[in-house]
Amino acid sequence: MVAMPLEINLEISPRTRLDLVDVDKQIADTHGDVLGEFPRALYCSYHTTAGYLDQGIAGRLNRKEDGVAPYLSFFKKIFPEGAGYQHDELHLREELTEEQRRVEPCNADSHLAFISAGLRSCVTYRRRKGEPVYFIDLDGVNEGRPRKRCTTVLGFSTEEIVARDRLAVPMSAHPVESVNLKDPRLGLFQQCQEMIDRYGVTKGRIHLTLSPGERQAGLTVNEYETLLMQHDLAEVIRDPFRFMAEKSRHLLADPRAIPNKTMGYAKYDLVRIFNELVDALGLNDSMIEQVASRFFGAPASRFLRMKRSVNVLVTNGNSAQRGHLAQGPFQSPILVQWRQAKNRMRHIDITLVRFK
Numbered sequence: 127m128v129a130m131p132l133e134i135n136l137e138i139s140p141r142t143r144l145d146l147v148d149v150d151k152q153i154a155d156t157h158g159d160v161l162g163e164f165p166r167a168l169y170c171s172y173h174t175t176a177g178y179l180d181q182g183i184a185g186r187l188n189r190k191e192d193g194v195a196p197y198l199s200f201f202k203k204i205f206p207e208g209a210g211y212q213h214d215e216l217h218l219r220e221e222l223t224e225e226q227r228r229v230e231p232c233n234a235d236s237h238l239a240f241i242s243a244g245l246r247s248c249v250t251y252r253r254r255k256g257e258p259v260y261f262i263d264l265d266g267v268n269e270g271r272p273r274k275r276c277t278t279v280l281g282f283s284t285e286e287i288v289a290r291d292r293l294a295v296p297m298s299a300h301p302v303e304s305v306n307l308k309d310p311r312l313g314l315f316q317q318c319q320e321m322i323d324r325y326g327v328t329k330g331r332i333h334l335t336l337s338p339g340e341r342q343a344g345l346t347v348n349e350y351e352t353l354l355m356q357h358d359l360a361e362v363i364r365d366p367f368r369f370m371a372e373k374s375r376h377l378l379a380d381p382r383a384i385p386n387k388t389m390g391y392a393k394y395d396l397v398r399i400f401n402e403l404v405d406a407l408g409l410n411d412s413m414i415e416q417v418a419s420r421f422f423g424a425p426a427s428r429f430l431r432m433k434r435s436v437n438v439l440v441t442n443g444n445s446a447q448r449g450h451l452a453q454g455p456f457q458s459p460i461l462v463q464w465r466q467a468k469n470r471m472r473h474i475d476i477t478l479v480r481f482k
Contacts, residue, residue, distance in 0.1 A: 129163050131282040131329040131481045133444050138275040140266025144202065146194060148258040149279060161253065164281030168331060168481070170248045170439040172276050172454030174349040175236035175265035177245040181252065184260065194260055201239040202264070208232060212357035219353065231273075234358050236265035237348055241359065241432070247347040247457060248331065248437040253281075278439065278452070280329060282481035288325045289478040291317060292337065297467040302360050306350040307334070307474070308458040314474070318438075318451055321478045328442040328449040330480040334459055335435035337473035342465035344432025345474075350458040363464045432462060440478075 134157065138147050149169060153161060161167060171177040179187070179194070187194045211234030212218070216227045251259055261277055293314055295305055307314050318332050336343055348354075362369045436459050439452040461472060 129281075129283065131280055132160060132164065133329070133441060134160070134279045134281075136277050136279065138261055138263075138277060139272045140263045140275060141272070143207075143263075143265060143267045144195075144198060145263045145266040146260045147263070149261050149277060150253075150259045153279060161279070161281045164283060165253055166250060166282055166285075167253055167259075168248065168250045168278075168280040168282070168437075168439065169259060169261075170278040170280070170452065171261065172247070172278075172452075172457065173263075174247075174347075174454070174456050175233055175240055176261065176263040176275055177240065177247045177347075178249045178260070178262065179243075179245060180249060183244070185257065188258060194262065198239070198243060198262065198264070201243040202235070204242070205235040205238040207235045209235065211235065211238075211354075213237065213351060213354040215353065219351070221351070229268075231265060231268040233265040233268075234354060237354055238358060238362065239264050241346050241348055242362070244433060246433070246436065247453075248439050250285075250331070250437070276454075278441070280439070280441070280481065282329065284482045285330070285479050286482065287477055288327060288330075288480050289321050291321060291476040293317060293474045293476060295461060295472045295474060297463065297470045297472055299466060299470060301464065301466045302363050303463050304350070304355040304359065305461040306355075306458050307461055308350070314459075314476075315451060318476060318478070321476070322440055322449045322451075325478060325480070326449075327440055327478060327480045330440040330449070330478065332438045332440060332451060333435060333477040333479060334438070335475050335477070336461075337475050340434075340467075340472055343461060343463040343467070343472060344434060345436045345459060345461055346432065347436050347438075347453075347457055347459050349456045350460055355460070359462070363462070 134153055136149065136152060136156075138152075140147075150161065169178050178184075183197075184194065187197050208214070211232075213234035214232035216222060216230055216232070219227070219230070222230060245262060245264075261275070263275060266273055266275070293312065295307070295312060297303060297305065310316075322332075334345060336345060438459065440449045441452050442449045443452075461474070463472065
């Protein structure tokens with residue numbers, strides 16, 4: 127007899143700003159081998175600076191003794207803490223109250239590293255004995271105090287597609303643009319909830335993916351904050367090397383470099399940091415060439431590990447209530463483009479998946 131999906135909610139207390147916690151080990155230590163009978167599991171983070179890697183890249187990184195940390199270090203070096211990001215200018219953040227400004231962390235670097243490193247808020251893994259599943263926190267400590275983190279793990283045996291739909295997303299004439307797909311005017315979440323209700327899904331996921339013809343665009347789940355999306359991220363997309371030159375001056379080979387040389391030093395320094403990434407991934411010669419072409423091709427599609435799809439957890443929270451989309455208070459699926467959309471319109475395919 128196939129076991130019904132099992133949902134476990136965990137609280138995680140980070141030890142350092144960049145922290146990795148083996149979630150499966152924490153579950154086993156706390157609850158025993160409750161996931162042992164499930165061949166698959168979904169892992170969901172409710173935070174915009176903490177999440178999971180896809181199983182493929184996590185598995186490759188975990189084959190090396192040093193594991194995931196050197197890979198993350200690459201992106202933390204490109205986006206150093208406290209380097210003058212617009213998002214960190216809290217006095218300009220109109221959505222914050224004075225009380226919130228006093229406690230809000232300056233963490234634009236962590237948001238950008240999350241997006242660029244390809245971290246996800248929701249992933250599914252095939253469970254393999256002895257293979258760690260890391261909850262990766264890029265901003266786990268604020269002013270010496272650990273932040274409260276929550277994650278959901280949902281063990282299941284199989285999944286089935288129960289419905290498909292499509293959403294048209296109007297775009298502006300700007301080549302570089304980000305769109306908050308949670309905006310009620312688009313109707314995405316309402317459309318998804320209607321699908322969930324119609325088919326009675328209580329445990330599963332919504333899979334959002336760019337339609338096959340869409341190019342020069344990607345999807346992520348993060349905080350849709352104006353300064354972060356329209357200034358910091360846009361600056362990275364338009365000119366990654368110049369961004370690095372301006373934000374990472376302390377990494378430059380010659381800190382006294384005059385302004386018209388900073389671009390060259392940034393490229394030099396990025397090569398050095400890139401080599402650290404190659405070592406962390408354990409790439410062979412042909413793979414190094416492929417990855418090098420991605421990072422030194424300059425455009426955002428090659429610089430950022432932007433995804434074409436994202437998942438959102440569907441759950442009823444271990445109750446008899448209907449299923450619903452589960453996201454953290456600051457999380458939004460975000461469509462990012464770095465070239466003008468044809469006819470100023472992009473399309474998102476929506477797939478509703480039920481877990482069994």
